[in-house]
Amino acid sequence: EVQLLDSGGRLIQPGESLRLSCAASGVAFVDYAVSWVRQVPGQGLEWVSAVSAARGSGPHTYYADSVKGRFTVSRDDSKNTAYLQMSGLRVGDSALYYCTMGLAFWGRGTLVTVSS
Amino acid sequence: DIQLTQSPSFVSASVGDRVTITCRASQGIRNYLAWYQQRPGLAPSLLIYDASSLHSGVPSRFSGSGFGTEFTLTINSLQPEDFGTYFCQQLNSYPQTFGPGTKVDIK
Numbered sequence: 636e637v638q639l640l641d642s643g644g645r646l647i648q649p650g651e652s653l654r655l656s657c658a659a660s661g662v663a664f665v666d667y668a669v670s671w672v673r674q675v676p677g678q679g680l681e682w683v684s685a686v687s688a689a690r691g692s693g694p695h696t697y698y699a700d701s702v703k704g705r706f707t708v709s710r711d712d713s714k715n716t717a718y719l720q721m722s723g724l725r726v727g728d729s730a731l732y733y734c735t736m737g738l739a740f741w742g743r744g745t746l747v748t749v750s751s
Numbered sequence: 752d753i754q755l756t757q758s759p760s761f762v763s764a765s766v767g768d769r770v771t772i773t774c775r776a777s778q779g780i781r782n783y784l785a786w787y788q789q790r791p792g793l794a795p796s797l798l799i800y801d802a803s804s805l806h807s808g809v810p811s812r813f814s815g816s817g818f819g820t821e822f823t824l825t826i827n828s829l830q831p832e833d834f835g836t837y838f839c840q841q842l843n844s845y846p847q848t849f850g851p852g853t854k855v856d857i858k
Contacts, residue, residue, distance in 0.1 A: 670847065680787075680795065680838055680849040697845040700752070733794055738785050738842075739806060741794035 637661040641734045644745030652722040655745055657734030659715045665689065667737050669710060669717040673730035674744070683732070684708040686717060702728075724749045753777055753841050755850035763856040770826040772853045774839035779819045783843040786815055786824045789852075790835040798837075799824065831857055 643655040657669060670685040686708045687695040696708050707720040717734060724747075731744040754777040764770050774784065782802035787795035797806045799815035802822055812827045826833055834857045839850040 672849075679852045680789075680840075682840070682847045682849060685845065685847070699846045738800055739797045741796075743794060 637740050639734055639736065639740055639742035641732065641742035641745045644732060644747040646748045646750065647724060648751050649725060649749055651724055652720070653724060653747065655719040655721070655732055655734075655747070657717040657719075657742060659717075659736065659740075662736065662740065664715040664736075665712045667740075669708075670735045671708065671719050672733045672735055673728075673747075674733070675730045681730070684719060686710050721747070726750065752846055753780060753844060753848055755839055755841055755848055757837075757839060757850040757853050759853060760851065761854045761856070763858050764829050765858045766829055766831060768829045770829055770833075770855060772824045772837055772839075772855075774817075774822045774824070774850050776820045776822075776841055776843075780841045780843035782818050783841060784815075784817065784822050785840045785842060786813075787838045787840065788833070788835050789838065795838060826855075829855075829857065833857070 638660045640658045647653050668685055668687045671683040673681050673683050683699050685697045687693045705723045710717040726749050729749045731746050733744045734742045756775045758773050784802045786799040788798055789795040798809050798813050802817050803815045814825045816823050836852045836854045838852050
């Protein structure tokens with residue numbers, strides 16, 4: 636059974652940094668791109684970032700304009716884990732953050748609350 | 752960036768009804784479109800990929816069609832468990848944007 640465990644979310648103050656993790660099991664992690672998607676409770680889905688599989692010339696990273704320059708996505712295939720390093724956090728970054736692989740596999744989400 | 756719009760934003764239908772949701776892209780995305788269902792408190796669940804391919808385990812009452820800029824998700828014979836919000840996502844290019852969602856309510 637494929638499981639994605641996203642973690643690291645918490646209450647944090649504006650301007651601070653936070654790292655989210657996405658640990659995968661039951662899947663050939665190395666073959667999949669990993670994406671991060673966020674959702675303010677009760678609202679829509681916002682694609683945030685992705686890191687491609689490492690094979691070939693990868694991994695390549697991609698970002699939404701809203702987080703470019705502040706967030707960094709990475710992966711450690713030896714640990715079957717992806718990361719989202721978030722810096723310069725803003726109140727508007729508050730959301731439930733999901734990691735997802737291959738469209739079908741989603742974590743349960745980890746809540747990030749940015750507030751003073 | 753590619754923008755997606757969905758219509759309607761809300762639909763209330765009875766068990767057994769056919770429901771159709773439309774997703775339009777601001778530019779052509781070939782068939783690189785996925786549909787998800789999200790029930791309250793849960794992560795999205797994949798229904799359709801490549802615009803018309805049914806994900807494994809998804810009931811056959813769900814179907815998708817379209818190419819380019821206009822796509823539809825059809826639910827034939829709506830069931831009580833089909834309530835929730837439905838999102839489309841384009842996978843043609845980054846950022847892989849989502850539509851705003853269509854909330855389906857069972858009368």
